[in-house]
Amino acid sequence: MTSIDNHILSFSEGVSIPQAPPEFKSGFIGIIGRPNVGKSTLMNQLVGQKIAITSPVAQTTRNRLRGIVTTPDAQLIFVDTPGIHKPHHQLGEVLVRNATIAIDSVDVVLFVVDGTVACGAGDRFIADLLINSKTPVIAGINKIDQQPANPQNINESYQQMADAHQWPTVKFSAMTGAELPQLQTLLIENLDHGPFYYPPDLVTDQPERFIMGELIREQILLLTREEVPHSVAIAIDKVEETPAITRVMATIHVERDSQKGILIGKGGSMLKAIGSAAREQIQKLISGKVYLELFVKVQPKWRHSRVRLAELGYRVEE
Known part of the structure; x- marks a missing residue:
């Protein structure tokens, strides 16, 4: 697998973009939904490789990450957004604001819902946001592989919501890939x-450093779960590449000393486990050997400070 960053570099150095044939379609598709409905898993599956982190912890996605799918007939640019939820701090407000901005800045909205539970207040809240937008909407019922034996009531609850707004619906599994070709066909039909x-x-417009930071954060979410929920931000301090190895130095920012202690662990055991797992993922990303060095730094209340958020790369997007 070729390094994502190599694609970015070749693009920025002026490699020409081909001229599209007359009937070619293209556009930006915003993936919108509540936290943990499978938006990042869906984008990874559509793109065909891992560019967005996934976690059983809700509200994992923070940045609007673009995944690019090009077929002979179309180019689809997927915009994965943070789950829309009631914010509890400045970071949450920035994330939800960015997600709602995405609704009006894309060509089609794919509204993803969790097909294992019936339509709820959170889904209806997002539906109300969407009806105030002129962007076309497709309702996507995810997790059909995990539905109960008789999912009729669940499916009908979402169908009623979609019918009320005349939104087409499609059922699929982001985890297994079931019915994703039908989803992709429907999306292309709605593009100009x-x-x-x-x-x-x-496959993405994000630089390799950003993906590296997200892969480190993913392992923190997976290994610490609720102990260090979302008080973590990753800064990639240095990347040194040689023919034999890529050396990566990164700082993990947390809000409290207790969180630093959890991340380091007894005798450094937790930090070692995070580093080992993240290194394996980064090696897959760049197709080469990686030396990863992690540091932990306390930044009190960084999620509540616009200055700190900006320093760590979190801004309201235009």
Whole structure:
């Protein structure tokens, strides 16, 4: 697998984007939904490789991450957004604001819902946001592989919501890939004719450093779960590449000394486990050997400070 960053570098150095044939379609698709409905898993499955982190912990996604799928007939640019929820701090407000901005800045909205539970207040809240937008909406019922034996009531609850707004619906599994070809076909049908926005072999517009930081954060979420929920931000301090190895130095920012202690663990055991698991994922990303060094730094209440948020890369997007 070729390094994502190599694609970014070749693009920025002026590799020409091909001219699209007359009937070619293209556009931006916003993946919107409550936290933990499978938006990042869906984008990874559609793109065909891991560019977005996934976790059983809710509200994992923080940045609007673009995944690019190019077929002979179309180029789909998927925008994965933070789960829309009631914010409890400045970071939460920034994340939800960015998600709602995405609704009006894309060509099609894919409203993803959790097909294992019936339509709830959170889904209806998002539906109310969407009806105030002029962007076309497709309702996607995810997790059909995990539905109960008789999912009729669940499916009908979402169908009623979609019918009320005349939204087409499609059922699929982001985890297994079931019915995703049908989803992709429906999305292409709702796009207008357009150009290539990116070179055909590009899978994301995010630089490799960003993906590295997200892979480290993913392992923290997986290994610490609720002990260190969302008080973590990753800064990639240095990347040194040689033909034999890539050395990566990163700082994990937390809000309290107790969280630092949890991340380091007894005798450094937790930090070692996080580093080992993250290194394996980064090696898959760059297809090469990686030396990863992690540091932990306390930044009190960074999620409540616009200055700290900006320093760590979290801004309201235009």
